[in-house]
Amino acid sequence: MNALKTPFFPVHGVIRSIIELAADNRLFEIQLQEPNGLPRCRPGQFVQLWIPGVGEAPISVCSGKVGASMELCVRRAGRVTSALFQMQEGDWLGLRGPYGNGFPVELFEGKDLVLIAGGLGVAPIRSLWQYLLDYRQKFGRLILVYGMRHSIDLLFRAEFQVLLRRRDLDVYIAAEDVVGPQLPTVSFQLGRVTDMIKLAQITPGFQAAVCGPPVMYKYVVQELRAKGMPDSNIWLSLERHMKCGIGKCGHCYVGGQFTCRAGPVFRLNDLQFLPEAIECA
Ligand SMILES: Cc1cc2nc3c(=O)[nH]c(=O)nc-3n(C[C@H](O)[C@H](O)[C@H](O)COP(=O)(O)OP(=O)(O)OC[C@H]3O[C@@H](n4cnc5c(N)ncnc54)[C@H](O)[C@@H]3O)c2cc1C
Ligand code: FES
Incomplete structure (x- = not known):
């Protein structure tokens, strides 16, 4: 298990695939670049998605298993999500978390x-x-x-x-x-x-x-x-x-x-x- 260096320290991730789910809704598979990825994640928790130079937004973890990669389903809303929609497979971003309690x-x-x-x-x-x-x-x-x-x-x-x-x-x-x-x-x-x-x-x-x-x-x-x-x-x-x-x-x-x-x-x-x-x- 990987403990993050500080609570604000993002893990580096690379976009492995982008799937169009519906208008303005996309599924992003993120390959985590730290050897152990994020700490163990439970259903219902969220991450803080960081786009360099733009900012952060909370996004729910959308895949049941989180190991070397995780999936995020994102709707284009404002600054951060619009910047994410400009990105391509192979681009990098940051993730903090997982946060919150999740489902019991x-x-x-x-x-x-x-x-x-x-x-x-x-x-x-x-x-x-x-x-x-x-x-x-x-x-x-x-x-x-x-x-x-x-x-x-x-x-x-x-x-x-x-x-x-x-x-x-x-x-x-x-x-x-x-x-x-x-x-x-x-x-x-x-x-x-x-x-x-x-x-x-x-x-x-x-x-x-x-x-x-x-x-x-x-x-x-x-x-x-x-x-x-x-x-x-x-x-x-x-x-x-x-x-x-x-x-x-x-x-x-x-x-x-x-x-x-x-x-x-x-x-x-x-x-x-x-x-x-x-x-x-
Ligand atoms: C625990 C949690 C889990 C979440 N999970 C998800 C998830 O899985 N997927 C997901 O897509 N979202 C999720 N959200 C919602 C997401 O975090 C917000 O939509 C967030 O505000 C997006 O960040 P942003 O910078 O793109 O939008 P912001 O810039 O913060 O904009 C937010 C809202 O403000 C309005 N707005 C922004 N700029 C303008 C403008 N110029 N003119 C008019 N209106 C404007 C938009 O209507 C937009 O909906 C989650 C939120 C929480 C708290
Ligand atoms: S998001 Fe800052 S206190 Fe909850």
Whole structure:
């Protein structure tokens, strides 16, 4: 295991491949140049991506395994991500981390799980499903629910074609708008994530891992509660404005906690003490 020299010291990485997932969304495979790469990473953690001369942005680790390389799914938003989209295979960048707590995979062992992703929230959820499928025998029933506004925004299309054929995983994909005759080569249902939760065979004993746009959490939590699930079984990954990633700058401070350290994954009943965190807590 490689301990970073200082908390701010980035590991050198080289872009090995760039895959276009949808308009303005790309998957970057980064080859880590330090002999041991980054310290061990758990699903749901994030790294600080550094583009020399531009700045840093927090990005979720999107691959279930991190060794000599890792994958990041990035949407072009502002300065750092736009600079990344100008880069080519073979260019170098920096990574700090991994940071945050990630999903409690040890606690999930032996339990039934529903993973719920909305939009770009699929990035950290992908690291979780890849991990769970790598250790499939340790977990009970697995349900994956993924929703988006337009079907053309589906990320990881090829991977979903494979996942949909698995018998040990139930996959529900919903789009509010299904367009283009040739595009949906995976089967979409018309609707929202919450419609899929209604359809899925989720019982109160399930654990739920959720990541999506802020507006989604309230409605997802309502549906999970309606299924009889206690708040202690619901885990939400929250995005907050972050700068340092290590509890120093105060940018992510909410309700007495630094989201970069205490989160980004929170158990819903802990959020009762963070009323600003999400509307439904
Ligand atoms: C824990 C965590 C995990 C994350 N994981 C991911 C991930 O896996 N993938 C991902 O893509 N993102 C992820 N994000 C979000 C990402 O960090 C932000 O989008 C980040 O701000 C991008 O940095 P940037 O410099 O490109 O954008 P910034 O320059 O910081 O811009 C951020 C926003 O400001 C607006 N903005 C910026 N410049 C302008 C302008 N000139 N005019 C109008 N509006 C403007 C844009 O709408 C943009 O959305 C994550 C965030 C957190 C906290
Ligand atoms: S990002 Fe600086 S304190 Fe959390």
